[in-house]
Amino acid sequence: MQRFVNVHCHLLNFRFIPDAFFKTRAPIRERLLRCKLTRWIARAVTFLWPGKKYDKIHEVLALMKRDIRDLVKPFVDEMDQASIVLATPLMMDLELASFNVKPETPYRYQVMLISEIAVDYPGKIMPFIMFDPRRRSVSELIKTALEEMGFLGVKMYPPLGHHPDPGSFFNDAEVNHALNATYEYCEKESIPITAHCSRGGAYSGDLMHSREVVHKFSHPSSWEGVLEKYPGLRLNFAHFGGNEDFLNFDRSESWSNKILELMRKYDGVYADISYHEPALWEKTAGDYFATLEKLMNDDPIRDRIPFGTDWLMTRHTWTEKAYVEAFLMLPPTMLQQIAFENPLNFLFSDRKLPMRIKRFFESKNIKKTDLPHLIRVTLTV
Numbered sequence: 315m316q317r318f319v320n321v322h323c324h325l326l327n328f329r330f331i332p333d334a335f336f337k338t339r340a341p342i343r344e345r346l347l348r349c350k351l352t353r354w355i356a357r358a359v360t361f362l363w364p365g366k367k368y369d370k371i372h373e374v375l376a377l378m379k380r381d382i383r384d385l386v387k388p389f390v391d392e393m394d395q396a397s398i399v400l401a402t403p404l405m406m407d408l409e410l411a412s413f414n415v416k417p418e419t420p421y422r423y424q425v426m427l428i429s430e431i432a433v434d435y436p437g438k439i440m441p442f443i444m445f446d447p448r449r450r451s452v453s454e455l456i457k458t459a460l461e462e463m464g465f466l467g468v469k470m471y472p473p474l475g476h477h478p479d480p481g482s483f484f485n486d487a488e489v490n491h492a493l494n495a496t497y498e499y500c501e502k503e504s505i506p507i508t509a510h511c512s513r514g515g516a517y518s519g520d521l522m523h524s525r526e527v528v529h530k531f532s533h534p535s536s537w538e539g540v541l542e543k544y545p546g547l548r549l550n551f552a553h554f555g556g557n558e559d560f561l562n563f564d565r566s567e568s569w570s571n572k573i574l575e576l577m578r579k580y581d582g583v584y585a586d587i588s589y590h591e592p593a594l595w596e597k598t599a600g601d602y603f604a605t606l607e608k609l610m611n612d613d614p615i616r617d618r619i620p621f622g623t624d625w626l627m628t629r630h631t632w633t634e635k636a637y638v639e640a641f642l643m644l645p646p647t648m649l650q651q652i653a654f655e656n657p658l659n660f661l662f663s664d665r666k667l668p669m670r671i672k673r674f675f676e677s678k679n680i681k682k683t684d685l686p687h688l689i690r691v692t693l694t695v
């Protein structure tokens with residue numbers, strides 16, 4: 315069986331997401347909200363998957379009710395069944411998303427819990443810390459997480475309320491200062507960054523009503539100034555601009571077209587294919603894989619498309635195994651490139667386990683022999 319590395323997934327439960335975040339425009343919500351008992355379910359369902367009918371929704375709700383440690387076990391079981399040998403869960407910092415309601419589990423405590431999970435599954439679960447430049451002392455938090463708490467990379471989500479460019483007039487001076495500090499550090503230390511990049515997803519309360527602003531901040535062209543200033547960044551545009559844009563990459567106005575332009579210009583630019591539902595729907599799979607194969611025949615694009623699923627967001631319909639199986643129809647060398655080589659190239663500069671992660675493992679008495687085959691054999695440890 316082909317081994318997979320999943321660069322895009324999430325370990326989230328209801329206590330990690332502020333209740334008020336489950337805002338939505340889906341009409342079904344109003345009806346369900348009137349019934350007090352089902353209120354939180356309705357909010358969750360409509361926030362995560364607005365306006366859609368899914369078959370495993372009760373399973374995902376049951377998962378999200380669990381403690382985060384108990385949520386990891388079924389996730390790891392799913393990884394094993396799907397031959398996913400390494401996953402990098404991306405954290406979500408929703409405390410500053412302007413709803414005035416904090417998550418039940420404060421973000422810094424969430425970071426501690428996820429760090430413990432990185433100890434329980436060394437080299438198998440290697441999380442990304444979320445960087446919201448509006449947070450106080452955020453540069454210190456990011457640095458500590460990366461150097462002392464086992465976090466492999468950085469997650470960013472600009473549509474929650476900031477422009478990614480440190481030269482943007484929209485941001486406060488402190489926000490731009492934090493952006494510069496983190497980009498500089500990540501470029502110097504070869505730390506991978508994954509940035510949300512699609513028209514869909516979670517939005518800031520402030521920006522919810524302005525699609526224009528939300529799209530502007532998510533748009534890959536918002537990163538042009540960042541890459542000009544920090545050309546050595548390792549930057550992954552999550553979702554490759556989103557389903558529809560991915561399929562229409564040859565249209566000049568599509569987001570994926572812009573991403574491809576940036577990939578050709580900068581060696582460190584990647585785009586993952588997480589939450590690409592057209593790959594899993596019978597009607598669209600043909601088109602989807604024809605598009606993917608076309609891109610995989612293009613140099614240097616073929617080296618920049620890493621695999622990701624977006625679990626738990628995809629769990630309403632697909633287990634990790636079901637998701638992975640859709641991709642098995644790719645020619646073997648192409649599949650190996652997407653599932654294995656590209657994720658490792660994005661995550662590990664020169665295929666080396668970073669010194670900071672080695673030090674973290676040592677501090678937790680994790681020996682080289684405790685690490686999975688993948689890390690010991692594929693990487694320089």
Ligand SMILES: [Zn+2]
Pocket residue numbers: 322323324624627
């Ligand atoms: Zn995601």
